[in-house]
Amino acid sequence: MIPQFIRDLTIGKRLGLGFAVLLMLSMATTAIGITRLNAVASATRELLKEPLATERLVSDWNRNISAGVRRTSAIARSSDPSLATFFAEDQASSTKNSSELQKAIGERMRTVREKAVFAEVGELRKVYLSSRDQIVALKKEGKLDEANQLLDQTFTPAAKNYLIKIDELQGEERRQIDQTAIDIEASYEAGRNLMLILAVVMLIQGVLVSWLLSRSITGPLANAVRFAREVASGNLTATIHSDRRDESGQLTDALQTMVTNLSTLVTGVRIATDNISVSAQQIASGNADLSNRTESQASSLEETASSMEELTSTVRQNADHAQQATQLAVVASGVAVRGGAVVRQVVTTMAAINDSSRKIVDIIGVIDGIAFQTNILALNAAVEAARAGEQGRGFAVVAAEVRNLAQRSASAAKEIKTLINDSVNQVEQGNRQVDEAGKTMNDVVTSVGQVAGIMQEITVASQEQRAGIEQINQAITQMDDMTQQNAALVEQAAAAAESMRNQAVMLLDEVRAFTIADGTPVASLQTYHPLSLAH
Template sequence: MFAYFGNLKVAVRLAAVFALIVGLLAVVSITAFVKINNINRSIDQIVNDRYLKVRWAFDLRDGINEQIKYLRGMAIDINNAAGNEKRFGQMEVAVKETKEALDKIAARQVTEGGKKKIKAVDDARQVFDTSRTELMALIRAGKGDAANEYVLRKITDAQNNYLALARAFADSQSSQLSAEGAKAVEDGAMAIKVTLACSAVAVLASIILGYLMARSIVKPLTEAVRVAENVASGDLTTRIEPHSKDETGQLMQALRKMNDNLVNIVSGVRRGTDSIATASGEIASGNLDLSARTEQQAGSLEETASAMEEMTSTVRQNADNARQANQMAASASQIALQGGEIVGRVVSTMEEINQSSRKIVDIIGVIDGIAFQTNILALNAAVEAARAGEQGRGFAVVATEVRSLAQRSAAAAKEIKALIDDSVAKVEGGSHLVAEAGTTMEQVVNSVRNVTDIVAEISAASAEQSSGIEEINRAVTQMDEGTQQNAALVEQAAAAANAMQEQAADLAKAISIFKLADTEMTKSSAPVMAQAPLQPQPQPIRKPATTMPKARTVTAPARPAVSAPAAPALKGPARIDDDAWETF
């Protein structure tokens, strides 16, 4: 059971102990509460019920005795009218008080037995009251002998029964009062006994459980302190065996894991320091070789930058020539457009001249027709004049002249028509030639426009090519600068490798304070020969011949990562001595 208790959590054990103590205290408290409540109930029963009933029962008994005393006095002193009148008043008071006491007792009864007793007393009272009334009537009538006879023979049994029942009820109420008091005393004694017993058990259980609890916590903590002190002093050979599953056992388990992890870490560090020393020497040698190759690459990039600068100048000149050709082509295109517009206007003018010539031909034709008609009319007039003889001679001369004029007009009209026809033919030929010239000019304009577009594209391409070449030139310059910086960083890395080799030796010396078991010492005892640190030889760094403007960032394709052999990781920044940087 103690082993099971020891495997419980500390919180559970504390809770169990406190629960037990609280349970015992609860028993004490509940017992005391119950008993004190019983005492309070008994006292309340005594004060508010039993005592009142006893007092009223004694009042009832005393009232009956008073009535009997007054009746006997009136019967004996029957001739004393004044004294009996006083006794009559006293009798009424006694009867009233007796009835009130009996009513109070009856109102307080709750049990069937008590109610039956009170009913018997009340029945006896009624019988006695009847006899008392009859006796008082005889006394009032002055019948002394009859009254004495009534007292001796009739009322004695009624008063004795009434008084006996009243006394029995008073005695029963007194007994109940005594029993209730004894019960209260018994409850008080029981409460004291239970309180003392439970308190003693609670104190004893607290002492025992407190000792066991302290022992189950302090002993593992003492062992944990001893283990922590051994680890702090560098002794990792301590064997830690947890004996419980509570928080202290978990603490011992964690200390054992910590000790085992420290053993593994120290062993790994011891094995890794020699490997670090060897690897750092190889890294320094490789960094020096890489530095030399980086310098060569920087020289090549410098030459490439110079060649790219010359190419940039050539491409820029080509771009300027293409820009000028584009401007000239645009000017020629504008002139060709203007020539096309002029030829179009010439074609329109020739067409208008052709239309006017055709109208003139039509007018000449009309004139020729008029001359022909005039000639016919003149011929007819000459014929008519010849017929008229001498009278028509003058008219014939006029007709001859008119005919002559008509013939001359017809001849002139024919000549003009011939000239106009020839002119119209030539104008039509010129119109055709001008139309062909306009078509040719449109073709020339289209050709010039196409040439202009091509030259513009060439100019734009040349400008883009010039911009791209400049960006390439800036990128190459940046690569050159970055390569030279990489060369310097490689040399710094070589110096850092030498410093790391020295720090590995310091680390091996620092962890030598830890004491390991024989098996771990065997694992880490194989020495690894470390190469002598290599001193990096600085190489002259050449600067680029021409400083170019800063180019936009050029994102290079990501190179695949080269996996390196894993080495033990060392936490904390490495301290590099100032002597290792003097070569820079």
């Protein structure tokens, strides 16, 4: 079980802690090894400084004593009295050397055993030196037998005991050397064993730390991988939780948040795709109705455009006729004006009849000519009124009236001509009739002017109506074009709605693999049959 405080550490800190532990163990092992090596080196130095050096001194002392024993035995055994004198210098030097060795060795004695043996060696040396000096003295005095006897009885046992004790002292030193070597070996083995133990402990600790670090890192990652695989398989109901505060815990929390958001997103996508499907179906249905209505409207507009073209043609023809009628009315107005002037002249003539009846024949001729011209003009006006149709009916009435008046004037002229003899008696009556004719011509002139004005207004209105109808016709044509374009747009909208519906189905197929919070896979859309649009 990994402690909580370690699990709360970041991966970097955990790795740093693990390596720090390993480094501390390595440093501890190195320090212990150095300490043990220093101890072995110190023991070796002590060995070289004390026991081994002392053993060498004792060995030198032993060799010096052995040489002195052989030299004394040679002096004692020799029959030459001068031999003692010959070896006297060597003997003195050996004695001095032995004393120095004894002093140096005495200073190195540390243990009780060493001191005791060294004291015994010192006592035996005294006996040895005493017997040696006695032999040398006897030899110098020429007492050979006594010298040999002293050699055998005293010197040789003393020298033997002396050398044995020196060998014992040397053995003690060698024992200390061996003990020091044993201690060095033991220290080496202890250090080696301790380093091996520390190495094993460091290895175990390293394996344990590596295992703990690996488990603390790979465990949450393995859970995250399993969780990610469940999510990848489409299971959005999977949950993952971690009480860690390191990167793996943050990763776990981020994965859980991601899956929660993804589940919300998939739910929203499912609802959106359902809504898109329904909306697309409604749009397709609406487009179908709109297409039908648009096509009906297009047919109606085509019929309306055809009717408007016919109406435009009729109005254009009426406008042309009105223009011609206006021109004829202007001409008739001019004729009526001239007729009025003639009537006024008739009135003047009739007035002159009162003064002179002699001019009656001329006046009758003038009246007959005016009547004839008026009749012709009225006939022409009637013809033009007949051509104008309904618009010229009123003008025809006026023209007929004018013709009647002209015929009446002609009849009156004939009667006047016939009754010229009675002219004097009927002048007054003729004057009254001319006045009435003048008034009638004024009325005709006024009526013709009014007809001309009306015809002018009719012409202007017809032209304006033609322009308006042409504009309406153009607008209807444009509306028909726009209706055709709208129909095409409706078809495109229907195709876009169908494409949107298909994409919604594909999108829902994609998200169908996910299982969301209700525990069921994302439902598929209802079977959709695209509507057939009339073309």
